[in-house]
Amino acid sequence: AASKSVFVDGKSYSEDEYTNVTPKILSFIGTNNHNRCGHPLNLFKQRLIEFFYNHFRGRTGNPIFSIYDKISPVVTTNENFDSLLVPKNHPSRNKTDSYYLNKTHMLRAHCTAHQSELIKMGLDNFVVFGDVYRRDEIDTTHYPVFHQADGVHIFTPNELELIYGTNVNVFDDDKNNSNNEKQGVYSKEANEIVTVHLKKTLVTMIKNIFGEEIEYRWISEYFPFTHPSFELEINYNGQWIEALGCGVIRHEILKNAGAGNRIGWAFGLGLERLAMSFYSIPDIRLFWSKDSGFLNQFQNLPKDGRMKYKPISIYPQCINDISFWLPKEKPFCSNDFYELVGNYGGQLVEQVKLIDQFKHPKTGNVSHCYRIVYRHLEKTLNQAEVNEVHKLIETNATQILGVKLR
Ligand code: PHE
Numbered sequence: 001a002a003s004k005s006v007f008v009d010g011k012s013y014s015e016d017e018y019t020n021v022t023p024k025i026l027s028f029i030g031t032n033n034h035n036r037c038g039h040p041l042n043l044f045k046q047r048l049i050e051f052f053y054n055h056f057r058g059r060t061g062n063p064i065f066s067i068y069d070k071i072s073p074v075v076t077t078n079e080n081f082d083s084l085l086v087p088k089n090h091p092s093r094n095k096t097d098s099y100y101l102n103k104t105h106m107l108r109a110h111c112t113a114h115q116s117e118l119i120k121m122g123l124d125n126f127v128v129f130g131d132v133y134r135r136d137e138i139d140t141t142h143y144p145v146f147h148q149a150d151g152v153h154i155f156t157p158n159e160l161e162l163i164y165g166t167n168v169n170v171f172d173d174d175k176n177n178s179n180n181e182k183q184g185v186y187s188k189e190a191n192e193i194v195t196v197h198l199k200k201t202l203v204t205m206i207k208n209i210f211g212e213e214i215e216y217r218w219i220s221e222y223f224p225f226t227h228p229s230f231e232l233e234i235n236y237n238g239q240w241i242e243a244l245g246c247g248v249i250r251h252e253i254l255k256n257a258g259a260g261n262r263i264g265w266a267f268g269l270g271l272e273r274l275a276m277s278f279y280s281i282p283d284i285r286l287f288w289s290k291d292s293g294f295l296n297q298f299q300n301l302p303k304d305g306r307m308k309y310k311p312i313s314i315y316p317q318c319i320n321d322i323s324f325w326l327p328k329e330k331p332f333c334s335n336d337f338y339e340l341v342g343n344y345g346g347q348l349v350e351q352v353k354l355i356d357q358f359k360h361p362k363t364g365n366v367s368h369c370y371r372i373v374y375r376h377l378e379k380t381l382n383q384a385e386v387n388e389v390h391k392l393i394e395t396n397a398t399q400i401l402g403v404k405l406r
Contacts, residue, residue, distance in 0.1 A: 006101050008074055013101040021099050021107065025133065028145045029107075033287060034129050034271065035069055038299045041147055041287060044275040045069070045129055047304065048149055051205050052127055056153075065151075068114070069129040074101065075108045083116035083257075084225040085250055099133045099144075107133035111150035112225060112268055115249075119257035124154040124264070129271070140283045147271040152249070153201070154264030155194065164193050170263050180220075183227050185251045190263050194248050195228065198265035202232055206243060209278065210234065216243070225250055226266060236277040244269035280308045293317065293350050293375065313377045317350065318386045322394060323369040327402035334368070336401055341372060344392045348385075350375040367406060 005012040006021060008029060034041045053063040077100075080086075081093055091097060092109060099107040108114075111128045118126055128150045136142045155163075157170050169187045178184030182191040199218065207214055215235035223229045226247025233240045246267035254262055272284050279298075281287070286294055293312035301307055326332045334354055341352045349372060356369040372393070374386045397403050 008101065009072055011074070013105050016102045018095060018100040018103040020095050020135075021101055025099055025107070025144060028131065028133075029073060031288075032070075032131065034131070034147045038295065039287075040275050040279055040281065040298045041271050043298060043301060043305075044271055044278060045149070047209055048127070048205070051208050052151070055201070055204065055208075056125065064125050066123060066126045067129070068118070068126060071114055071128060071130055073108050073131050073133065074105060075113045076104055077106055078104075079117065080106055080108055080110070080113040083253065084112055085252060086224045090224065097135050099135060109134050110268060111148040112266070115150065115152055115225070115266065116253060116257045119152065119154070119254065119259050123152075124156075124259075124262075125152065127151040138285075140285075141273070141276075143272075143284045143288075146273075146284070148268055149271060150266070150268045152264060152266045153198075154249070154254070154259060154262050156262060160190060160193055160263070163197065164189070168193065170261070178227075181228055183248065183251055186248070186263055191228075191248060194263050194265055198246055198248070198267070199230070201265075202244060202246060202267060206232065206234060209274070221245060221247070223247055225253060234277070241273065241277065243274060278306065282309070282311065291317075292373070296351055312350070313375045315376055315378070315380045318374040318381050318383065319371060320374065320386060320390045321355070321369055321371050322390070322397070323356075323367060323406040324397065324403035325406060326366045326368060327404075328365070330402055332401060332403070334370075337368075337370065337397060337403075340396055340400060341370075341393055344396055345372065345374070345389055348374050348376060348381065348389055 004015045006015055006019060008026060033039050034045050036042055049067055052065040056064045058064045081090070086092065098109050108130065110132055111130050114128050118128070130148065131145055132148050133145055136144055138144070160168050160170065168189050170190045171185055172187045175184050182188065203216060206216060217233050217240070219231045219233060221229040221231040223245060226249055229245065229247035231245050232243045234243045244267050246265060249264045249266050251260070254260055254264065272287055275281065276284065289295065291312060297307065297309060338352055341349055351373040352370055354368055355371045358367045359365070360367070372390065374381055374389065394405055398405060
């Protein structure tokens with residue numbers, strides 16, 4: 001009998017006892033919210049990229065970090081776990097925690113899965129953005145698909161010396177001298193320089209995004225792929241939230257990837273979690289919303305703009321268009337119309353925008369068409385109620401602004 005296969009991105013993976021991806025989960029692949037213009041995750045991503053480009057420059061002022069945001073989320077279990085020294089019995093390897101295509105391939109559970117391959121390619125400084133998949137509960141802060149940024153900064157012995165000022169040994173003579181603060185192989189000074197550099201960089205990054213006043217604290221952590229490891233927490237509205245995980249990359253990983261003469265740091269952060277604080281978005285599921293009531297709020301936001309997300313109604317939208325000829329005798333501006341819609345539509349209007357304009361070739365008359373999206377905060381509007389308000393807007397636009405309905 002032919003065995004069943006899972007198809008992802010044009011490739012097939014034969015199913016086995018590990019396969020646990022569902023059609024629903026596979027349907028998220030390729031959405032790439034982090035690459036979609038005007039999506040809050042994309043805006044937030046751009047802020048991070050800007051920080052890395054500006055903060056780390058090469059000899060001629062060129063950015064030294066490379067950005068990767070189109071790597072497929074399908075990875076081998078070797079990339080996701082083994083290359084990162086995740087123990088064979090680590091809970092994240094369980095079928096109950098991760099999404100497997102089969103025994104050898106899975107949907108990445110973190111963007112760190114690409115670390116080793118990229119270092120092997122010769123890269124020292126990079127940030128990977130991507131969707132990651134974890135089997136988890138679904139609530140306001142958890143969703144089985146979310147997005148991460150994962151960064152790596154590797155130093156050559158020369159670069160360390162530049163930071164430190166004098167000659168510094170990267171490695172320890174006594175390889176067994178490992179403790180809570182450092183890996184055995186690295187010298188105390190090299191470990192100290194890299195740890196301080198790591199913490200300074202990430203605090204600068206967080207302040208750059210959230211502002212100088214942001215309150216933060218460092219917590220000591222454990223990750224199989226870094227030592228020492230830390231977590232940075234920020235205080236958001238009186239609540240401590242985890243902003244990122246980071247640490248000094250395990251020397252064995254660098255060695256296996258052909259960079260055994262070096263030392264470096266790595267970090268990983270969840271884009272949704274930080275974007276939720278940054279834009280005051282109350283529910284992680286909203287990032288998947290196709291509702292224009294949600295997405296519109298970010299559409300014209302400059303990437304350095306901070307805004308407070310306005311909760312949208314759970315009730316359906318009711319869309320009515322209005323078209324009219326502009327008055328010839330007096331000036332007309334769209335903002336006057338927007339204001340009028342606000343005055344007569346009140347709480348029922350969620351959005352108004354100009355969707356079409358037209359100049360008659362013979363008469364020279366100009367016509368505008370506006371789309372008004374009606375939505376009630378507490379109930380489903382019926383067409384009769386909407387018509388009543390829409391009529392009121394039409395009448396007043398005619399009387400007050402002097403337009404002529406088409
Ligand atoms: N991969 C870790 C996570 O998903 C974050 C991390 C990345 C920690 C790199 C340390 C170094 O939580």
